[in-house]
Amino acid sequence: MNTLNEQQLNELQTDLDAIRDEVLADLGERDATHIRNMVRLHRKLEIGGRVLMPFGFIPPVFLAATASLGLAKILENMEIGHNVMHGQYDWMNDPSLNSQTYEWDTACSSESWRRTHNFEHHTYTNVIGKDRDYGYAVLRLSNDEPWRPRHTFQVLNYAALSVLFQWGVALHELEAEKLSNGKSHLKEKRAFLKLAAKKAGRQAFKDYIFFPALTLPVAPIVLAGNAGANLIRNLWSSTVIFCGHFTQDAETFTEEEAEGESKGHWYLRQLTGSSNFTGGKWLHIMSGHLSFQIEHHVFPDLPAHRYPEISEKVQTVCRKHGIHYNTGSFAKQYGTVLKRILRYSLPERITRRPAVA
Amino acid sequence: MLATITRSKAAHWLGRQLLNREDPKAFFDPLTTAINPMWVQQxxxxxxxxxxxxxxxxxxxxxxxxxxxxxxxxxxxxxxxxxxxxxxxxxxxxxxxxxxxxxxxxxxxxxxxxxxxxxxxxxxxxxxxxxxxxxxTEAFGDFLIPNGKKPVLFIAGGSGITPILSQLDTMAREQYPEPITLLYYVRTPSDVIGEQRLTTLKNRYPTFSLHIITTHENATPRYLSDQDLDSVPNLANREIFLCGPKGLMDLATEKLGQRGLKDEQLHSTFFAPPAPVRLSSSDTGGEVTFSASNLSVDSTGDTNLLEIAEAAGLSPQHGCRMGICHQCTCRKTSGTVVNRLTGQVSGAGSESVQLCISVPQGPVALAL
The missing domain is CATH 2.40.30.10 (Translation factors)
Known part of the structure; x- marks a missing residue:
């Protein structure tokens, strides 16, 4: 990890806090308009997809309906739900955009998400053993984790995780790996399981029972289209998230490094443990601005559509402190993610070469 | 009736399943309000x-x-x-x-x-x-006119006349059988609100007597006096309605109390942010723990919980910031708070508190 002394860390904190304060002082109509436009677009896409789907026996309509519903889910999960639940719009005092009450269109309940994502992942980012998002307990992505034979074909696990991403996220809090090695018991997870079953059941009921049944003569088409929309969302969100932390240069940390750290050190860890990818306005929106993962991790509760303009300032701060700002094209960043998954499927003695991680 | 309730419950349940929200109708608001803002459901x-x-x-x-x-x-x-x-x-x-x-x-x-x-x-x-x-929102409040058996005295100050205008209109319409007196305090004659309505009522209903008293026309202010109260016939039997600035409300309450009027006869309603009770800053303040946010901050003096939460970077839901609308009500899991409007001290256990008027007295934990 990049080493800065205590004074440099304090200076880093001051510099980043200044960027944050400037945005906070400027929050207003512009941000409210942005999120409301996103919500309106989501309603159009979702209603459009649902209405068109029964006419999916015409192939182009099927594609349009599935794409529309898939985009609706992506927009709702990434640009609206994820960001609203971070409290990015709590200052608006609008109950429908409140972080504590918002419920999103995916199998994972918002309550569970706020615990595992907002708290665990954003606090212990890339700390091996503490941040369970790092490899989702099924992938070995760093030599800090000991190699096991089961890691050899982890690329298949990765493919399965991507396809079923919403269900993986929904069961994340179950901590299945701790259940199997006896570190935790199913009994302790009863409350979580009840909550998870309720939310996941609701999602499955909607997409796989209610809407197909509503249009019975064409039920298989609606079922297939809804499954397709969920698949599009699963693949895209998992890809975006993997590009945020598992690229080649994204650093990992040990528990000792993060123990009792200062705010400045936390900032440094967020800067070096995250990675961005470049693209146009709509690529950023469709990734919930997680294409600015670095900015998101430094300022998780600032409205995400501000990240592009903050990015310039964050890069200036990084240059000043000699911190690597990890960005590149989507294809390049994703390529390094795949490489990382493949590389760490093998034990360290085989892959050893000048340090990367 | 029962069928309607069952149907609406079923619709509500279905709405929750399909739209993931407690108010499913509001799901369509972003689209419908773009066409006509009056179609909003939220x-x-x-x-x-x-x-x-x-x-x-x-x-x-x-x-x-x-x-x-x-x-x-x-x-x-x-x-x-x-x-x-x-x-x-x-x-x-x-x-x-x-x-x-x-x-x-x-x-x-x-x-x-x-x-x-x-x-x-x-x-x-x-x-x-x-x-x-x-x-x-729906209307609320218990500043309501009596059911017609007793004479009434209204004491209003400034824009505190507003609910009383509604009451006077209603009483006139219903031909309230007992005498009604209004003592209306304003700074200068140009500050009278609803002058025309009041004059019309006075001319039309002989049982209504109107006294507009200006307080700031001379160098020394002329506030509610004993003569004002002496001029009200049968004062002891009246139901009394107070609405105005705190100074007027306090003075009236004091003078009426001295004359032996009972608390049950007095009705008052808010008008402006009530001036906070002066809390001794030595025994207020303390550590506030926001358990859901995993955050703990120190507070001193008479800063209220809403301000403390906001200073700590949280954005709790809130409304009036003066203890009226209950938008900021939140679960206190432990600790003691002082109500800054009444000076009342809470119990130490778990209860709902209004953040904007609660001042910690020692350590407090909130489910926020």
Missing amino acids: YTPARVERITEETADTKTFVLKPARRWGGFQAGQHLNVRIDINGVRHTRTFSLSSSPALWEDNGLITLTVKRLPGGLVTNWLHDELKSGDVIGL
Whole structure:
């Protein structure tokens, strides 16, 4: 990890806090308009997809309906739900955009998400053993984790995780790996399981029972289209998230490094443990601005559509402190993610070469 | 009836399943309100029909709420919801029209005085135009006219006249059988709100006596005096309604108490942010733990929990910031708080508190 002394860390904190304060002082109509436009677009896409789907026996309509519903889910999960639940719009005092009450269109309940994502992942980012998002307990992505034979074909696990991403996220809090090695018991997870079953059941009921049944003569088409929309969302969100932390240069940390750290050190860890990818306005929106993962991790509760303009300032701060700002094209960043998954499927003695991680 | 309830429950259940929200109807708001803002479901909308000037700093807003709005009783108030620069604000105002206007014409009025430095009152005066749509809650409040068996004395100050205008209209309409007296305190004659309505009532109903008293026409202010009260016949038997600035309310309560009037005879309602009880800063303040946010901060003096939470970077839901609208109500899991309006000290256990008027007394934990 990049080493800065205590004074440099304090200076880093001051510099980043200044960027944050400037945005906070400027929050207003512009941000409210942005999120409301996103919500309106989501309603159009979702209603459009649902209405068109029964006419999916015409192939182009099927594609349009599935794409529309898939985009609706992506927009709702990434640009609206994820960001609203971070409290990015709590200052608006609008109950429908409140972080504590918002419920999103995916199998994972918002309550569970706020615990595992907002708290665990954003606090212990890339700390091996503490941040369970790092490899989702099924992938070995760093030599800090000991190699096991089961890691050899982890690329298949990765493919399965991507396809079923919403269900993986929904069961994340179950901590299945701790259940199997006896570190935790199913009994302790009863409350979580009840909550998870309720939310996941609701999602499955909607997409796989209610809407197909509503249009019975064409039920298989609606079922297939809804499954397709969920698949599009699963693949895209998992890809975006993997590009945020598992690229080649994204650093990992040990528990000792993060123990009792200062705010400045936390900032440094967020800067070096995250990675961005470049693209146009709509690529950023469709990734919930997680294409600015670095900015998101430094300022998780600032409205995400501000990240592009903050990015310039964050890069200036990084240059000043000699911190690597990890960005590149989507294809390049994703390529390094795949490489990382493949590389760490093998034990360290085989892959050893000048340090990367 | 039962079928309707069952049906609406089923619809609600289905809405929750399909749309992931407690108010499924509001799911369509972003689309419907783009066509017509009166179609909003998240709150009750009301269109501004016209705006009239009462005095130099007071305007009356004539509003047409959506038909689903539940109506009100004279003397009640409601919360108004508006967005200013992206932020939703809630403020409580008294209804100044009589319920008959709502029942007959579907209209209500709010009479609002500009507060110096007030964000919402100034916005209403400067930005709100006829044709605009604002949000309303249902009416609430227990400042209600008696059922006609007793003579009544109203004591109003400044814009505290607003709920009383509604009450006087209603009582006149219902031919209230007992004498009614109004002592109305204003700074100067040009500050009288609803002058025409009051004069009309006085001319039409001999049982209504009107006394407008100006307080700031001379170098020494002329506040509520014993002579004012002596001039009210049969004072001891009257039901008394107070609405005005705190100074007037306190003075009236004190003088009426000295004359042996019972607490049950006195009715008062809010009018402006009540001046906080002076809390001794030595025993207030303390560590506040926001358990859901995993955050702990220290506080000193009489800073309230809402301000403490905001200073700690949290954005709890809130409304009036003066203890009226209950938008900021939140679960306190442990610790003692002082109500800054009443000075009352809470128990130490788990209970709901209004953040904006609760000041910690020692360590406090909140489910926030």
